[in-house]
Amino acid sequence: MEKDLLIKVEGVSKKFCKDLRTSLRYGLRDLTGEVLGKPASMELRPKEFWAVKDVNFELRRGECLGLIGKNGAGKTTLLKLLNGLIKPDHGRIEMRGRIGALIALGAGFNPILTGRENIYVNGSVLGLSKVEITSRLEEIIEFSELSEFIDMPVQSYSSGMTVRLGFAIATAMDPDVLILDEVLAVGDASFRHKCYHRINKIMKDCAVILVSHNMSQITAVSSAVGMMRAGRFEHFSNVVDGVSAYDSDNADKEALSDAERVFTTYAPVRTAKLIVRNETVAYGEKLDVELHTDLEAALPGVRLSFTAVNANEQSVMNWNSSRSGKPMDLPAGRSILRFSIAPVLLHDGRYRWNLWVGREGSIEVLIYYMRGGEFHVQSGYQPVSDIPYLPDSSGFTVEAG
């Protein structure tokens, strides 16, 4: 049996104005239009643009739509339309059941009042009755881990504590539709884990729309992806396709600029240049690296560390000469040092490399590159989690017994 359809969005568009004064003037005109019952026009007025343009999708109970796209692509505007905060200029939105939105945690907290008092205020803003809040009070306090501080004014809370309280209240209601706008990016690691767990539990019984810039989070929880680009919405029923579309959308902009590159050398190094031979490497294949140096004097016993960094600035792979057990000596004058990294077991995507060359047993730096260059990995394997390294998992056996 098909689960019930909770969200139906048909041809929804919304225009915004770039200029504040003009925007206010249009606002005044729209006010009168509302009062006189004039239909909204589909024409753009001067200085206006489509913040959201012709969005269509449906979501059923138990499904999760991951909404991705660059900043300013219209994600938050779409969420505000879905939540009924603003009206569409065109199209139709149909929502069923109780709608819970975690767009801003702790909106409406009064800093002077205690945490407990704020639970009641915030809970009723979110649509819970006083009785419902009282019955969930203990659970909320326990989840937020604030039992010691609950009778303190909220202004003395740290920002993390405020967010914890906000999250605990917002998820205490049982929504049919849950809208989450980047709220998972907060709090410390252990609390974040608790939040994931909670959201996963809620998700089973409702339709979720999740906005996040963390693609592993999107792949972990979404059943479909909506990718937004300049107000346009593209629906991907395959999450991995959606994430790659997002990655390629980002890639153009992320080409390494000179401003980002850090490169320094210290005497006796006269010049140094690192070259990655193959700019593109297939999963499991070999990455060939060369270090061209010109030294004033010979350098016996150096150590070289080559690190690959992914798009999230995480170090995902390191090649270190100290693990070879052999001394690495560089002669005076020009020389070329060659090494290979194999097999490269990384996800699909673009990686940047850092290089550090120093004397063995010392922290003295000789050559230092940060974001020195890039290489590309082509992999048929898709990311399944945050784990950057993808070991070869072809070798396993299953035996009876």
Place this chain on the structure above:
Amino acid sequence: MKEQSIKPSITIYTPDSAMRRPGLLVREMLSDLAASRELAWSLAIRDIRAQYRQSLLGFVWAFISPLSNTVAWILLNASGVVRVADTGIPYPAYVFTGTMLWQLLVESIQNPLQQTMLAKPMLSKLNFPREAVILSGVIKMTSSAGIKLLILIPAIFLLGVVPDWHLALVPLAMLVIMMAGMSVGLLLAPVGMLYTDIGRGIPLLAQFAMYLTPVVFAMPQSGRLLQLFQYNLATPLILTGRAWLTGSSSPMFIYFLAVAGISLVLLLMGWVLYRITMPVLIERMSS
């Protein structure tokens, strides 16, 4: 398992103005008003608590400004700088009751806009019945009117006036003053949300209007000024409130009732306006 209500509520958002379906609009207004009661209390109590928790003088602030105003005008009158015609009752009682009631009116005009500005961060991020913002303003205003009344009654005795049974009608007068003020405030709030000029202009205009209302001056005996005082819709409100407070019947009771009626109509119009314009306002204030 979650209990599934047999008929889950359906919410539909379209670009059409709510004015095009008046029946639905009224139904939604009433159901949202009912749904917002608890939230309105919660918000009002939040604000009142917060206000007093961080204040040493607390509710004393409710009459400091009328009191200082009264003292100023008593001094002006006594020194002969300003000569006020005979007011029928001791002048201090006249000024004090007048400024208290006038202040209530001005606060009521400002209230809807202030409430909405205060709730701006919530309005732009959370969906809740918008009526709660206004309703919590009403609750806050009522509590402040109650405090004013508690101060007014002993004060008029002290100022040498003996009230009579009309005192029982004073809450009605205050209610009408609040309703009149809030109806105007509610109509101004949507534009006031867009342009700050409204919020700045209200106190300025109120200051000016005070001199065209029998607040510190007596009603003029004749001439063009008398006409202005009479056309002023605030006049019957202040005169009626003061008369009932100081033991006489209202000199303009019919006029007072008429203003009450107009206010009620304006209040309903303001409510509709506020409700249907809120999405337009939120769009402009958060983008």
